[in-house]
Amino acid sequence: MHCLSQMHNLVFTLILSSFLSFSALAGSSQQFHLDIPTINEDIKLDGDFNEPAWQHATEVMLNYETSPAENTAAPVSTVVRVYASSTSLYFAFTARDPSPDNIRVNLRDRDKSWGDDMVGIKLDTFNNARLAYQFFINPYGVQSDSIENELTGQESDAWDGIWYSKGKLTQNGYQVEVQLPLRLFNFDDSNPIQTWGIELIRFYPRNETHRLSTHKIDRNVSCQLCQLGTVSGLAGATQGKDLQLTPSIVANQSQQRDITQGKPWSDDNDVDVGLDLRWGITPTTLLNATVNPDFSQVEADAGQLDVNNTFALFFPEKRAFFLDNKDYFDTQLDLLHTRNISSPDYGLKLTSKTDDHTFAILAANDTQSQFLVPGNLSSDIAVIDEQSHNVATRYRFDPSKQFSIGGLVTLKQAEEYHNYLASIDIKYQPTKQDTFTAQYAHSQTAYPDALFNQFCGGDDCTQRNDNCDKGDCAINERVLRTQKEGEFNDAMFSVTYQHQRRNWYAKSNYQSIGKDFRADLGFIDKVDVTKFVAGGGYIWYPENNFFNKITLGGDWDISHSQDNERLEQETEMFIESEGGLQSYIATGIVQRERVGRRHDPSIININGNTTMFEETLGWFYTNFTPIGSLKLELDVNYGDDIDFANDRPATITMLNPGIEWKLTESLVLDMSHRYQTLDVDDGRLFTANLSDVRLNWQLTLNSFIRLSSVYTRIERDPDLYRYQNPNRLYQDMGNELLYGYKLNPQSVFYLGYSDAFIADDDIDSLTQDEKTYFMKVSYAWLL
Structure with a gap:
């Protein structure tokens, strides 16, 4: 109770302080201002600017280079014309280049054209420095879009809006024409005149990637969205009818067999x-619903090597239903990771923002119950073969531009299982350089009585055998963390x-996670741990x-169990640089x-039950582009580890x-290989190799053929x-072999084939044990 009282006092103090603060932390006309005329004339989106409407549009220049140079004159000329109709925003970019032959442009799939020349638009439709829509277009009209979230400091390119663009090369550079339908955006249409945050951008990659902008960016201000300019206009703008229906048909034929037992297909x-x-119920309220959805993934996950690893692997969300307005649910902690909802029959999501209030709710069933079982030395995935019901709801209040307070509640429930979680979080920026965040969460959980049996290899988990004190024991941390009676909190x-x-920068963090805390709709893979981190650096x-930015930094951290048993203490120093050849080193x-591991896995104690190992490890990472069509990358680790x-x-x-080798403008080869060995005193314990090869042939802006192959080989002694x-x-x-045609992100046709092979000591060579043929057709009706 004392801890809660302190938190209440802290929240009150921060709210009061935020109201007393006078510094503006959002888009400002002092940075840059643009008035948009409303011209209700149709244009043909073709990359040419011949229509009369463009003659009456507002014209602006991208006069500044903000990176790597610091607010100097832009090295090339970029002119942008802007106007609005009753339903859309229109932009026309004229990007001049003194050497047009050096323009970097490729025919790529959506969100895959980074590294090309491109122009972009950043819009904060509430001008409150919380979220911003980002749209980027290369000279062929290839689209990339994302959401920038100031609360988390992340950008998510998983969001895909339906908007329109055309690009063309010219004798003097290139031109791009863009239409952004107002139905894309959440905004308050009760305002007679809209004032949004805005930045217009151009990326000009040569020896270095030059970032050009409409206005200066102050490197002494930590907040990025606080430095947008403003755009005014869109008089009487409304989203109008915002209803999208997307029916889909998915067909697949799969075959499997158990090779080890010689069973047939x-x-x-x-x-x-x-x-x-x-359905955009109002301009600020969006309803997403799905019935019998296809939640299979079209694109295979990147290969990951799971060897000498005691914690569960993380895979990002890629499914469109969960990604739309995903940022409304985000907090500083990963308390909602929707890949824990693996195979739902239905889903419902409502997101809304009005004035200073943001609200979001998600509900979906799942044909099974899947969640993480965390610990302080290991974690694993548990699966209960029962349907679960999953709910998450989020509310955030922004009383000022410096302060946010929010809450998140999640629920995951099956017949003999449940996990309920409630959380409160705050973010406070008293100055342009200082950011304070805090979050508190409480959970209540109940496991089925026999859940722990999943983690003991078929042995009797209730019995402690004679070899437990030698490390050979069916009982382990996952068993101990799931062997619970009744509810626990x-x-x-x-x-x-x-x-x-x-x-320079400085940062610190303190985190405490209780022994019985669970976030089963999130991705919290460690519990029973406290951790303190402090660090900083000079730039x-x-x-x-050759180098245009050099950072020298480091940090120190220490972790304990909740019983104050030391788990880890670490010091790290690093140097990083950016420079020519678009390099990062x-x-x-x-x-x-x-x-290391517990000597006696049947006992949860750390002291007297583990060995403390001393390690020194060196690492090196670089990526660079020696020529425009070739990007190289290398990651190296060498030093002490634990077996x-x-x-x-x-x-x-x-x-x-x-x-990444762009063989032609439309053919790209991506290859990576991970080689890893672990040596002990008596010899080499294992050698692991993982190869990930992907070949993408972009036939047109809308269609592609993709071939991918992931191969893993592990040799052990x-x-x-x-x-x-x-x-x-x-x-x-x-x-996987996949043909795809995308009219837009939701109107698609996919036809593909995938298979899997396996081999071990009992199977002499790679033998096929899975194969699947699949087809998907969906069409988005915009009503």
Whole structure:
């Protein structure tokens, strides 16, 4: 109760302080201002600006280079004309180039054209420095869009709006014409005149990537959306009828077999008809609904190597229903990760913003119950073969431009299982350099009585055998964390302070997560831990040098269990630089002490039950573009590690090169390979290789053919394992061939084939055990 009282006092103090603060932290006309005329004339979107409407549009120049140079004169000329109709915003970019042959442009899929020449638009439709829509277009008209979230500091390109663009190369550079329908945006149409935050941008990549803007950007201000200019106009603008119906048909034929038992192929044919609804009930309130959705993923996840790793892997969300207005649910902690809803029959989402209030609710069922079982030394995925109901709701209040306070509630429930979570969070920016965030969450959970049996390999988890004190025990941390009777409760909180200036920054964070805290709709993979981090760095901006930005930084952190048993202590120093050849180079050294696995897995204690290992690890990372069509990448780790399977010191060697090779303007090859070894005193424990190869042929702006293959090979020495007897050789490979046609992000046709192969000590060579043929057709009706 004392802790809650302190938090209430803190919240009250911050609210009062925010009202007393006079500094403006949103788009300002002092930065840049643009008046948009309303011209109700139709144009043909073709990349030419021949229509009379363009002669009456407002014209503006991109006069400043904000990176890598600091608010200097732009090296090339960019003219933008802007006007509005009753239903859309129109932009015409004339991007001049003294050497048009050097323009970098490729025919790519949506959101894949980064590195090309491009122009862009950033719009904050509430001008409150919380969220901004971003639209970027390359000279061929290829679109990239995203949402920038100031609360989390992240940009999400997973959002896909329906908007229109055309681009064309000219003798003097290129031209881009853009139409942004007002139905794209959330905005308050009760205002007779709209005033939005705005920035117009051009990326000009040559030896360095030059960022050009309508106005100056102050590097001494940590907030980015606070530095937008303003645009006024759109008199009497309304979103009008904003109703989108997207029916879909999905058909697939899959075959599987258990090779180890020599079973024949089993077939499964499935045809599903689904319907998605997107309805703008008001200009600030959006309803998304889906019935019998196709929540399969068209694009395979990037390959990840799961070896000598004790925590569950993270995979990002890619499904459109969950991504639309996803930012309305975001908090500083990852308390909502919708990939925990794996296969729903229905979903409903309502998001709304009015004045200073933001509200969002999500509800969906799932044909099973899937969630993380976290610990302080390991985590894993639990699955209950029962339908679950999932709900998340978020409210945020922005009483001033410096202060936000919000709450999040999540619910995940099945017949003998539930997880309820409630959270409160604040963000306060007393100055342009200082940011303070805090979040508190409390959970109540109940597990089925026999859930722990999933994690003991079929043995009797209730019995402690004679070999437990030697590490060979069916009981483990996941068993101990799930062997619960009745309901259990706990809490977590996190407090962060950051001070950021042009040439230096400092930050610190303290986080405490209780033993029995669970966030089963989120991705919190560690519990029973407290962690303190403090760090900072200094930044140089050299002029007339190969490097245009150099940062020297580091941090120190220490972690304990809730019983004050030390888990880890780490010091890291690093140096990073940006410069010519569009290069980024970083290297650092880490020195830490941390515990390995529990000697007796049947006991949760750390002290007297683990070994504290000392490690020194060096790392290096770089990516650069030696020529316009080739981007190279390299990630290297070498130094001390822990052999978690056998609880002893080890040496890790990791090499991860990558290449993006634009073979032609429409054909791109992406390849990466991860090579990793772990050596112990008696020899090499394992050698792991993972290759990820993707070939994309963009036939037109709307259609493509994509081939992907992910291959994993792990060679182990079973004689060096103390508690296990693993396969000497394990291999798997997954392949996918996909044809796609996209009229827009929701009107699509996909036709594809995928398969999987596996091999181990009992299967001599890669043998196919899965294959699937699939087709999807959907069409978005804009009513």
